[in-house]
Amino acid sequence: MPASNRMRIVRLANFVTESSGGLRTALRQLGAGYAAAGHEPVLVVPGRRDGDQITEQGRVITVASPAVPGMGGYRVLLDRPRLARLLTRLRPDRLEISDRTTLRWTAGWARRHGVPTVMVSHESLDGLLRLLTGGRLRPARLADLLNARTAAAHDRVVCTTGWAAAEFHRIGAPNLLRVPLGVDLAHFRPDRYDPALRAGHAAPEEALLLHCGRLSPEKRPERSLAALTELRARGVPAVLLVVGDGPRRDRLRAAAAEAGQPVRFLRYVADRDLLARLLATADVVLAPGPVETFGLAALEALASGTPVVASAQSALPEVVGDAGLAAPGEGPGYADAVLELLGRPGAERRRAARRQAERFPWSAAVAGFLAAHDLHPADPPAVPVDPRVHPADAPAVPVTSGGR
CATH class of the missing domain: 3.40.50.2000 (Glycogen Phosphorylase B;)
Structure with a gap:
């Protein structure tokens, strides 16, 4: 993934609710960090109804999606054709996927469109399968098979701890990075x-x-x-x-x-x-x-x-x-x-x-995630950029001589 300057980073996440805790916090902090670094973060999440707003973490697009029964309000982006059309309109330079199961298909869309992908593993498949079987079975073979497909589908896989990365190390995933998350040290004191x-x-x-x-x-x-x-x-x-x-x-x-x-x-x-x-x-x-x-x-x-x-x-x-x-x-x-x-x-x-x-500032997490995208802080734009307009679609800025 070649390094470049100002990039549109489209981020996809499922299983997010209005009262989500850790995942919503991580998405917000990383998006704000990407924006502060001069890039254009766009977050796409499921919700009760459609929405599109500019926030401190960049543009947030909510897609009306069904709730998962028995999951306490979690919603999932299930309309693949609609999401694919949205991605085509957004024209991402990078795609960051915070879901290893229901959104894995978007990695295929990205490959076809030449967009590098980073999958953030926010859960342990080993652990989830252990819970589903009540601890009676250790379905490592199934986890290895699914994790190998996940690793092969994406350009990079990011895990936040060594514990989370262990199941990918076990299969020898060559594209694995470990990047810890962070904490708002100024707010929590x-x-x-x-x-x-x-x-x-x-x-x-x-x-x-x-x-x-x-x-x-x-x-x-x-x-x-x-x-x-x-x-x-x-x-x-x-x-x-x-x-x-x-x-x-x-x-x-x-x-x-x-x-x-x-x-x-x-x-x-x-x-x-x-x-x-x-x-x-x-x-x-x-x-x-x-x-x-x-x-x-x-x-x-x-x-x-x-x-x-x-x-x-x-x-x-x-x-x-x-x-x-x-x-x-x-x-x-x-x-x-x-x-x-x-x-x-x-x-x-x-x-x-x-x-x-204090070992976990958000600044370090943002730097690590940008590095996973092969990105660095971008130079500030010469003119304000509307996050809803891709640079390639932006109108030309007239050049004039003399004073204002």
């Missing part, structure tokens, strides 16, 4: 700690635990409830605040009420200031999902000065480092990890969390 907010959720002697994430089967939110139950069974005063929404929400609420556990449920928090204060105010954040390939919410917690207990099965121990702990199994392992973290001096654990997060 330890000084967002809010004593009044804490007093509204926990007594002074209680440990405030926070589960922040989508309440869906692959995230295993019931592990956070099990950790609270185990801690209180050991006589540890603790409360749990659950921030997020999803198909498991009603079941979790019912289980917490039946067990008589002090759990408060907040739905998806769109207010980023409130989210930053919640993360900075909690004593420990729980991230029990076993197939997380990076864990942006956990990284935001670290940036806020709050340690994280993460699933030992996921990529999060790689991201969290010594600023948190990895927990095996279900509730008891998480309770052990929470107790160990709470046993550390508060100022020390907060400094360690922030120090770990």
Whole structure:
């Protein structure tokens, strides 16, 4: 892929909702970074209705698409002819695909039109197949076959952690790059700690635990409830605040009420200031999902000065480092990890969390993704460019002599 100057980077993503967490954050931050670097990002996502707007992350095109039953609002771009026509009109210089399954066909469209592609692997096929089979089978052969097809279809495959890249290393994919995501270090900070907010959720002697994430089967939110139950069974005063929404929400609420556990449920928090204060105010954040390939919410917690207990099965121990702990199994392992973290001096654990997060600025992530596209920051345009017009279609700018 030859390097060039100002490029139109069209990005496609499925399984995005108005209340999506990590993926929506990553798309927004990368798009804003591409725009700041002088390129023209265009994001195409499914939605309730058609839309087209200019935002801080560039142009965002929403295509009316059906919801996936039982998935808590996720929508999928399924109209291939319509999407192909849209891509033809957009005339991308680069295509970035944040979906390894339902949008893999767009790599074929790109090859036919001479457009280089980057596929961003936001999930582990190994992990998803393990969950689908209930852990009874290890369908590595099927994962290897599908991953080989994915790697062959795209010019580059980007994974955000070594854990996520392992399944591609196993098949010897020659076009694999590892580029970590980032965190907004200016927004998520330890000084967002809010004593009044804490007093509204926990007594002074209680440990405030926070589960922040989508309440869906692959995230295993019931592990956070099990950790609270185990801690209180050991006589540890603790409360749990659950921030997020999803198909498991009603079941979790019912289980917490039946067990008589002090759990408060907040739905998806769109207010980023409130989210930053919640993360900075909690004593420990729980991230029990076993197939997380990076864990942006956990990284935001670290940036806020709050340690994280993460699933030992996921990529999060790689991201969290010594600023948190990895927990095996279900509730008891998480309770052990929470107790160990709470046993550390508060100022020390907060400094360690922030120090770990500072290894992941979004500027480094943007630079890494641009490098995956064989791109660098572009020279600023001589005249303002409407992102809805490809440079080849832009009207000529008249050249005049003399003053204005």
